[in-house]
Amino acid sequence: MHILVTGGAGFIGSNFIFYLADHHPDWQITCLDKLTYAGNLETLDSVRNKAGFDFVRGDIADRDFVNDLFSQGHFDMVVNFAAESHVDRSIEDPSIFLKTNVLGTQVLMDACRRTGIRRFHQVGTDEVYGDLPLDRPDLFFTETTPLTASSPYSASKASADLLVMAYHRTYGLPVTISRCSNNYGPWQFPEKLIPLMIINALSDKALPVYGTGQNVRDWLYVEDHCKAIDLILTDGQDGEVYNIGGHNEKANLEVVKTILRQLNKSESLITFVGDRKGHDLRYAIDPAKISRELGWLPDTRFEDGIRRTIDWYMENRSWWEHIVSGNYRQYYEKMY
Numbered sequence: 001m002h003i004l005v006t007g008g009a010g011f012i013g014s015n016f017i018f019y020l021a022d023h024h025p026d027w028q029i030t031c032l033d034k035l036t037y038a039g040n041l042e043t044l045d046s047v048r049n050k051a052g053f054d055f056v057r058g059d060i061a062d063r064d065f066v067n068d069l070f071s072q073g074h075f076d077m078v079v080n081f082a083a084e085s086h087v088d089r090s091i092e093d094p095s096i097f098l099k100t101n102v103l104g105t106q107v108l109m110d111a112c113r114r115t116g117i118r119r120f121h122q123v124g125t126d127e128v129y130g131d132l133p134l135d136r137p138d139l140f141f142t143e144t145t146p147l148t149a150s151s152p153y154s155a156s157k158a159s160a161d162l163l164v165m166a167y168h169r170t171y172g173l174p175v176t177i178s179r180c181s182n183n184y185g186p187w188q189f190p191e192k193l194i195p196l197m198i199i200n201a202l203s204d205k206a207l208p209v210y211g212t213g214q215n216v217r218d219w220l221y222v223e224d225h226c227k228a229i230d231l232i233l234t235d236g237q238d239g240e241v242y243n244i245g246g247h248n249e250k251a252n253l254e255v256v257k258t259i260l261r262q263l264n265k266s267e268s269l270i271t272f273v274g275d276r277k278g279h280d281l282r283y284a285i286d287p288a289k290i291s292r293e294l295g296w297l298p299d300t301r302f303e304d305g306i307r308r309t310i311d312w313y314m315e316n317r318s319w320w321e322h323i324v325s326g327n328y329r330q331y332y333e334k335m336y
């Protein structure tokens, strides 16, 4: 089995590569990553010298480059994690989101069509379903919830999903899509809520909470997401969409207070700042289909996952200190 993992130097992609290396040691893995601000080759240090692992730097939206890569070796499966992933950056400038997330997906699928593939898996997001009201805890996103994206990021991901399904129907490309809720865990770029709050709390800096802090996200430990994708690759049906989530909804303020409590820091660090434009109120995934059809269930309780994540950021300071002292500082100063 030769698998191409795009975006493997980012947060979830790298965790997925580690998962594959543990669970399918006989698979050959090629990681394709552009190494944008969010990609970090250091993250892959533990696998880079392993037999059966290759890293290639390149852009999924560069058709000549991708065609060249596909003509050099045959891939049995492609898992597409590569994306611009941060909602706030998409609000500042949507262009690169359309190029990477939509065009990039098309370029990859065209290469798969040409060479033939056992499976193209698109890593999607629950944000394509828009949001749910805060006062209707009985409502959840299912795979048939209409796509109603709110941000340029989620619109680009929804567009990619539509294109993936169109390639299945029109060209018979064997595809699957997963739509997961918010992930957290090791190696997450510090612009995202949980690592940002851990790092700021560790440095006794203000913790910027958007709006009232009542917006709800449905948190899943990254390894549980990786396990679900692995199951979809092996047992999922072509042309199907699978929602992934662990019924773990929390208001942002609750998450931030949990982090402060675990670190023994004062809640006075919390600072309410202006709200995100178009801020989605609540995400909540119904994972019944993947549980019923593929037997997937999450293994990690939030209390354990957040403790493990906090410990990881405390033990891996050099990884994030490089990031927060580099170009990211300019972004941070502009945002907050």
Ligand code: NAD
Pocket (backbone or CB within 6 Å): 006, 007, 008, 009, 010, 011, 012, 013, 032, 033, 034, 035, 036, 037, 038, 039, 040, 058, 059, 060, 061, 080, 081, 082, 083, 084, 085, 086, 100, 104, 123, 124, 125, 126, 157, 179, 180, 181, 182, 183, 184, 189
């Ligand atoms: P990330 O921003 O941490 O990593 C993205 C990776 O893609 C980086 O390594 C980056 O260098 C690479 N990349 C970006 N543009 C590229 C291009 N044009 N060509 C090749 N590589 C490129 O993102 P993440 O949080 O790991 O998310 C991975 C995927 O999972 C994304 O598709 C995202 O939409 C989806 N997703 C994320 C979450 C979440 O909570 N983080 C939840 C559900 C789905």
Ligand code: DAU
Pocket (backbone or CB within 6 Å): 085, 086, 087, 088, 124, 125, 126, 127, 180, 181, 182, 183, 191, 192, 193, 194, 196, 208, 209, 210, 211, 215, 216, 217, 252, 276, 283
């Ligand atoms: O739901 C899946 C999505 O989760 C993925 O598709 C995205 O790639 C990923 O970035 C994530 O999107 P969110 O916008 O939900 O994640 P983020 O960490 O940016 O924000 C989580 C919540 O915290 C959101 O309600 C905004 C809020 N927030 C975020 C930041 C960065 C704050 O209050 N303060 C902050 O500084």
